[in-house]
Amino acid sequence: MPEKTKVLIVDDEINLLKTLSDILNRNGYEVAVAKDGPSALGLIEKNGFDIALLDIRMPHMDGVELLERIKVQRPDIEVIIMTAYATIETAKRSIKLGAYDYIQKPLDIDEVLINLKNIAQMKARVEEARFLQNTLQLEHGYEHIIGKSQQIQKVVDTIKKVALSASTVLIMGPSGTGKEMVADAIHYSSRRCSKPYVKINCAAFPENLLESELFGYEKGAFTGADKQKKGKFEVANEGTLFLDEIGDMPFSMQAKLLRVLESGEFERLGGNELIKVNVRFIAATNQNLSKMLQEKRFRSDLFYRLNTVILNLPPLVERSEDIPLLVDHFLARFSREMSRKRPDVSDEAMKLILSYPWPGNVRELANAVERAVIFCEEGVIKPQDLPPSIQHGLLEGHTEHLSEDLRLETVESRHISGVLKLTGGNKNEAARKLGIHRETLYKKLKKFNLPD
Ligand SMILES: Nc1ncnc2c1ncn2[C@@H]1O[C@H](COP(=O)(O)OP(=O)(O)OP(=O)(O)O)[C@@H](O)[C@H]1O
Ligand SMILES: [Mg+2]
Known part of the structure; x- marks a missing residue:
């Protein structure tokens, strides 16, 4: 609407x-x-x-x-x-x-x-x-959401559609999938973009503090309330309030929130003046709300009030076609931030990146690329520049490889020959990278029947 x-x-x-x-x-x-x-x-x-x-x-x-x-x-x-x-x-x-x-x-x-x-x-x-002029200049608009997968394209389309309305939006997805980024894009693409944009993490406060953060309080409302304080609802008036981690909001607070969502009205704690605000609400959670509804840990009336528009951010493994684009995007961003020349990614490193399951989703990918930009030498990102969990991704997440020979000796031998390949056969450098003495390397080459 x-x-x-x-x-x-x-x-x-x-x-x-x-x-x-x-x-x-x-x-x-x-x-x-x-x-x-x-x-x-x-x-x-x-x-x-x-x-x-x-x-x-x-x-x-x-x-x-x-x-x-x-x-x-x-x-x-x-x-x-x-x-x-x-x-x-x-x-x-x-x-x-x-x-x-x-x-x-x-x-x-x-x-x-x-x-x-x-x-x-x-x-x-x-x-x-x-609005059109604004979005062009914006840093937080939907054009910064990278991804060509159908799922991400659908998210971007929906953002464009809902941005100009005042409807409540619920963003769901596992940790690190870009929920906050999407919330930012909605606010900054909306008519409210020059109005306040207020964020609150509902998981970060115990219940009574969360209530006073949201509602504000009058002087003397409780011990320590030595002056009146406006809550987030009031500060966000005319703008947008982002309720992050809404799945962690205590059950009794959910009823109080529902009332504000429905009427736009509330009183500060310890006050009787009815305050009316005009706020657009965006909520996000990485919890499974349907399950929480069944377990009666999340109020169904609040859920139905929030779910006018739902945006689902799928985990990164389910949209692997976005990975190369995201890698490109983060390479550009981090090398710019570190004033370094933008490195290339070797085929081996790219293969590891593509086969890793990314449990931490886009955030984990961003961190891995940042680390690689710092560690890489000669302008090329190689497997050893990636975090160990990704270098050994085959061992961790991927069950389809479990039938492989996973004896430590086999893995060690494979790893050594990989590092030797990387150093172009240079054994001094390989030993250094492996963190072992050159003599030890020779012994191992002999043991594993590798060319020495
Ligand atoms: N599609 C995307 N394009 C570009 N950057 C992205 C994308 N998705 C996520 N990011 C980046 O990944 C990081 C994590 O995203 P964000 O903080 O929005 O995730 P989240 O879902 O809110 O995570 P959490 O549940 O842990 O709070 C941010 O740096 C964000 O800019
Ligand atoms: Mg978040």
Whole structure:
């Protein structure tokens, strides 16, 4: 669903406020009302509005003065002046002060609706243009998500589709598959990209701390609360809140979160003021939520509220066609960061990389490439530049090789001849790389019947 256009109506006639806001609500607008200028300015300070409808004759501050103040405070709000016959000349002059248009009272509802629709469309076009320009410059957009596999392409497509809406997104996938990266891409590709982007790791706090982090608290709410503190919900107002590791949120907190997701309303701890926020929620977890639902460790009502859009990030082994692209990407990134020439990857090293199961997924791959860029010599990444677990990947993850001869002697002999190949037959260098004395190497060559 696209974001609703937010309209503020300011008039001292309570009946008009009520009737007009009902009609606009029914026509899909989000409406707030104020009965005079000062309270309108208070609302504008706290909330974002797209359009303001202002009466001219009001106590305390007339509509023209209010228009001028709004244009100073929030020039992006479009203003429509509502005028009775007696003040029509003033209304015409208000156009010069920046009003979008004026409409005469008694109001013709169709005219009001047409005006609002025109403004909403104009603003959408402006925002669209701004958005396109923004994403081009962005560092965190979806164009940084590497991968040609169908699964990743689908994720990128979905990000593009949901970015411009305000829907809640749930990202699932094992550790290191890029969940946070995807959350970043959604926020930075959305209309909220210049608004706050707040992250909280739900697994990082014990229950009562998590609650005060999210909800904030009033002074004196508990021992140690010596001043009021805003929680993440409030700090993220108008922007995006990323709830990371939501599967680790304590069960009782889940109910409290659900209420905020549904109403956008909450109170700070120890407070009774009802605070309303407009936040887009993105949640992520590496836990199996369906299993947690069955075990009643995750609330099903919260799950159904979160699962409007689900993005599944599969483990790297299930999309091995992405591995070479990711290796390329990380090679470029780390050699740039270390101001080194971008190394090549030898065929042997690439073979190991492709056959390793990557239990730590993309993060593990990134770390392995970073290490290899540091260790490699002569501009080529060789097997020995990879972490030991990957060099010996055949021994660890891959059950299809278990029928092979895995006696230590066989592996040792294979390893020695591999290292000799790497050093081009240079035994001094091979012994050094193997961490053994040259004499020991000769003995082993003889023992394993290798050419010496
Ligand atoms: N498709 C991808 N393209 C480029 N970089 C990626 C991709 N996926 C992951 N990365 C990189 O891998 C690292 C780990 O990603 P991220 O932190 O988003 O994973 P995660 O799923 O949130 O992990 P965890 O569950 O452990 O929190 C980051 O450095 C991220 O930039
Ligand atoms: Mg993460």
